[in-house]
Amino acid sequence: MRLSDGKTTSGLIVGERGIFNTHRRQQHRRTALLYRKSIATCILLLSMLTPATTVAQVVRIMPLGDSITYDNCRGDNRPIGDRISYRYTLHNLLKAAGYAFDFVGSENSGSNYLSAEMDDNAGFPGITDAQLAVLIATGYSQRSNRQITPGPYLETYPADIILLHIGTNYVDPSPDDVEDILGNIRASDPNVVIFVAHIIDRYPHSEVTTTFNDNVEAMVTARADSRIMMVDMEKGAGIDYSTDMADDLHPNHLGYDKMARLWFEHLEVFFSPYGAKDPRPGNGSYQWPAAFKGFRWSMPAPRHPNDVVTCDVHIGTDPNALKKIAANKPIDSLSSEAFPIIPDTLYYWRVDCHDPNAGSPVLTEGRVWTFHTCDPVPRVDAGKNQSWMVGPAMRMTATVTDEGDPNAVLYYLWSVESAPGDAPDVVFDDRTIQNPLVSFAAPGEYILRLSVSDDGPVENQASKDVGSDTVIITVQPPTHPRR
Template identity: 30%
Template sequence: MWRRRALVLTTLLLAAFGLGGVATAAESNGGTRIMPLGASITDGFTVPGGYRISLWRTLANAGHLVDFVGSQRSSGPADLPDHDHEGHSGWRIDEVDANADAWVRAAAPRTVLIHLGTNDVVQDHDVPGAPARMGALVDHIRAAAPGADVFVSSLIPLGDPVLEARAASFNAALPDVVRARGARVHFVDMHSALTTADLADGIHPTRAGYDKMAARWAAALAAVPGSAGDDGAPVTLPAGHRSLRVTTPGFTDRYVRHQNALGRTDHVDAGSPALLKADATWRVVPGLAGGCHSLESRNFPGHYLRHQNSRVRISADDGTALMRADATWCGRSAPTGVRLSAWNLPGSYLRHVNSELWLATPGGSSAWDTAANLVPDLGWSLDAPWTP
């Protein structure tokens, strides 16, 4: 397991420092699938990653587990953990539409974000017909992913007055185009989010401009429940002695244990030593902080699983408010089993990395926050105890 985790971590660190080349699909984390769809602004021209940088982190910091999807995987900065997208520089609406069915069926997005039409305007390609082309594109996306929410944004401001006038006519028609396509299609007023002062070259945003786009996208997603997923439903953990099993595929024979006071995972089976079985057994008790749950060591009564400077370990209950908060965990539903969220740091979860236990924050900048395998590594199963 260490070798596999080390390889993942090394790959991500290389990418973060610009040494790993183009990002790969391995960084997808299994969260709610969101497809950023468009042209160079979606790709991130002038600022690699574009609005996707701030949007990913905004959603992650709000507790959403998201997975950007698409056939494109542009290289980008360390603060963009997930580089997948469907932005094609220089493409018009009709060119994107010719490929959208295949892209959407392959990626199966839960949500699609569309900022598209700038190249129709710049190329003066039948601008009066552009709204109808957008409508056709949305129809094809909806047919390929009928359960998806589709967000269609107006074009951002353009520096050239002639281009801005063309864009204005296109933008004016979009609300009606969106409204005609039902409750799962949503209009986003992106034009009012920026000014020409937010443009780097008269067409593409600066980093500050992309951040404003991200904020407008995030607000739109927040207004449509489920479009960015959620943090799972509250789960009441079963009381009494339990063993916490890893649910990451390929590692489901490993359990949470303590060793030299540090939390880790190890393979446990019927033939394992008695000490290992006891180390891998916990008593689920009411949360020391006053709610949710705490996990007391089976063979060190009075010692509890806690996080401290992001590392997870066992500590004796010294009666302090900090220790008791650090040792309290709240169960949330997960795709496999249950996710354990820190009582005092909502949106941060118990995770295993390189056989070690850490408190991971989706969207965080630390090595243990990396997007690769994030969702599987956050899931746990509360099984029968190895030591009753």
């Protein structure tokens, strides 16, 4: 990090173990404003410890928790290599952002998607918060009755950052066991940064879960440890508990994706406290031109409280030739008049921040964000795989999301992807609605596909302009009552 006039920094953060080199990177949606103050305090403490150098440091991140961290739902028969939890999406976000990191822990899952080094985690299916406290202190798992490490867990698997999501199993209102976990972590490492999640809710809603989360947050606040921050997974990740859950406790891929993005946003604040964040339009998002109201972003706090951070805003369609539309302004938004947008275009934009730094100015160059005005195809989830029976009709349970023209009409078409060879035709009461009634006349496995267009009837569209998804229905023979 260079702090003299005219020099720039890409947001290096100095810690006790060296430099976390953030380089140039992208950011994904949603805000981490709620906990920025505590994170900024943490960063300030870290940055005061060591003189700046230019050596990059691999940051060890430990995903710590239960089956939600490992990825194990009820009746799960997937290969261990397919169990990726939020870790795969988080890995991809961190990698795309240019961070040097490594997932650490004694357990392994997700190797069909993650490399051998990156499938490490500390997710222990079925473990309670009380049992995890013991494991952290002694290395012994009461849940599986095995000695995982010879002594305290973090002595064998040290970490720079811990992502803690624990309390789902046998949840009760008390935060005491989570406090024991934090105390045992601190006994092993007084400096590791810990992100503590409000655990995700159950489906249907569990008031005990919300009470537990509130009590954990109060406990964390009372500890006054600047290296422990809360992350609101229950309500802040945007999980739709009616569609984003694999069962009553565990997310499906949609829920895990949202968890990953919220973890990432908090890690972004940790890694780079001096750059602009929280872009609107969101990074990688679709923006309907007619509804475009302008640009917004969050400005960082200055290094010194009496300074005012200003910014330059650059935008264009060529990432290598962006136009500066604002220079050295103390602003966090621009109206749509500053740069009108047109349909069917990919835009790049960047916000650079000037920090006076008490007379030693620093320019932090922002990451390049993107958004597009190309109408996206609808996102389709044909519903959960399920069993049914010959005879009675079943109602499909598909969900469809269209981020495009808010006035667009959606066109639906159900089709049969595969069916038992000698089975009669599947009967739909209406193939052109989102959730028709469907009946089957023969047992076996059926794969049904829902295709959706927002630009006219599905059969008239190219495949690239149609969103689709399949669902497997396993049909059982009819049951006959005993005589």
